[in-house]
Amino acid sequence: MNKFMDWLQKYVIPPMAKVGNNKYLVAVRNGLVLTLPAIISGSIFLILGNIPINAWLNFIKPYENWINVAVDGSFGIISLIAVIGIGYELAKELKVDPISGAGLSTMAFVILSFNDKFKIDVANFSSSGLFTAIITAFVAVSIYNWFIKKNIIIRLPEGVPSAVSNSFVALLPGFVILILFWLIRVPFGIDVGKVIQAIFHPLLFALNSLPGILVYTLLVSVLWVCGVHGDMTLEGIADPIFLQFLAANGTAYANHQPLPYVTASGFSSLFVNVGGTGATITLVLLMLFSKSKTYRDLGRVAFPSALFEINEPVIFGFPIVMNPITMIPFIFVPLVLATLSYILISIGWIAAPSAMVPWTMPPIIGPLMATGWDWRAAVWSAVELLLAGAMYFPFFKVAEKQMLVREADDTNE
Numbered sequence: 001m002n003k004f005m006d007w008l009q010k011y012v013i014p015p016m017a018k019v020g021n022n023k024y025l026v027a028v029r030n031g032l033v034l035t036l037p038a039i040i041s042g043s044i045f046l047i048l049g050n051i052p053i054n055a056w057l058n059f060i061k062p063y064e065n066w067i068n069v070a071v072d073g074s075f076g077i078i079s080l081i082a083v084i085g086i087g088y089e090l091a092k093e094l095k096v097d098p099i100s101g102a103g104l105s106t107m108a109f110v111i112l113s114f115n116d117k118f119k120i121d122v123a124n125f126s127s128s129g130l131f132t133a134i135i136t137a138f139v140a141v142s143i144y145n146w147f148i149k150k151n152i153i154i155r156l157p158e159g160v161p162s163a164v165s166n167s168f169v170a171l172l173p174g175f176v177i178l179i180l181f182w183l184i185r186v187p188f189g190i191d192v193g194k195v196i197q198a199i200f201h202p203l204l205f206a207l208n209s210l211p212g213i214l215v216y217t218l219l220v221s222v223l224w225v226c227g228v229h230g231d232m233t234l235e236g237i238a239d240p241i242f243l244q245f246l247a248a249n250g251t252a253y254a255n256h257q258p259l260p261y262v263t264a265s266g267f268s269s270l271f272v273n274v275g276g277t278g279a280t281i282t283l284v285l286l287m288l289f290s291k292s293k294t295y296r297d298l299g300r301v302a303f304p305s306a307l308f309e310i311n312e313p314v315i316f317g318f319p320i321v322m323n324p325i326t327m328i329p330f331i332f333v334p335l336v337l338a339t340l341s342y343i344l345i346s347i348g349w350i351a352a353p354s355a356m357v358p359w360t361m362p363p364i365i366g367p368l369m370a371t372g373w374d375w376r377a378a379v380w381s382a383v384e385l386l387l388a389g390a391m392y393f394p395f396f397k398v399a400e401k402q403m404l405v406r407e408a409d410d411t412n413e
Helices: 002-020 023-048 054-072 075-093 098-112 127-149 162-169 171-185 192-207 210-225 230-254 267-272 281-288 293-307 312-317 327-346 365-370 375-412
Strands: none
Touching: 023 054, 023 075, 023 127, 023 230, 054 075, 054 230, 075 098, 075 127, 075 230, 098 127, 098 162, 098 171, 127 171, 127 192, 127 230, 162 171, 192 210, 192 230, 210 230, 210 267, 210 327, 267 327, 267 365, 267 375, 281 293, 281 375, 293 312, 293 375, 327 375, 365 375
16 A cells, blocks of 8 residues: 555656646636626526425516526626636736736737627637637737836836836737737638637537546545645646536526536546545545544544535544545545446436535535425435445445544543
């Protein structure tokens, strides 16, 4: 076991940590946060419009189009919001004016959103344009940064308000960005969105497949075991895909169509990582009834946060990090829950996520809301807690036995 942990620390963790700290991926991760208020707000309308009570559905039916306006006005513009957020965050990472970075990225993205009839195609502002938004922000802000670093800019005298001065600094790179993206979309007639979608299609397919989501789940758990925030390290790569899945599911749900994606955003956080990554809320529950005073005290401290999916007190307090006993269930449990949840959703026994709920939503309640009030999702979440607890139990008893010996030795000293 020690040799395996040494191998992870030497060959796996450094490159993964480097990926997680990459400025461009950090910008994607932080920039996508800007989309969450719109997605969560839109999800509230989606949930309210589909409460599975006949009296409510009959009451709300005349206002269905009104509700769809809120859904389309939130889910339908996530790419537009994303390009603003990513442009802003990348400019901040590169230490140039963030507002200018956001503005130039948005301008470039809108140019690429014109169709062949030279009319803006607002469909590109929805989830289908998310990868276009990311690439556009990368290119636009990189050009802006290059002009500033090479000092090819217009500087106004000191004393001019910074907002005015920054706008003139962005003038030359802005003109180049405008020309570049105009050339791509108009004279050359390249539909960048379709090209990018074609490039990323294999990745989209992989993360919506059982093998793909299992690899993702495994990587997250292994990184955590080694002390690296697995979710945060990989979300810059995975979140754009999961959010795209969720937006597509939300649109299908609002139009009473089959949901196309199993692993939409919420699948991992609500169905796999029940009570935090590794389903550690079950370990907390076991600690609450432990014979060990140390574990009982830790359980009391960790339970409130674990109820809302926050499990750092357990991961670093139990600990799970670098612990050969608990690392086995911590890695194995999510793989089992991911497999079973994927199968149940695929065969239609449970609805796929179609609404965004905060990842801090407690078990049972979170899956119920994310799936549009599918009571079976709530029942399955409760069953998952029992399964995870059963899998953690033998390993916890081993750790408890060791802790009791330690406590007895401390008492005798």
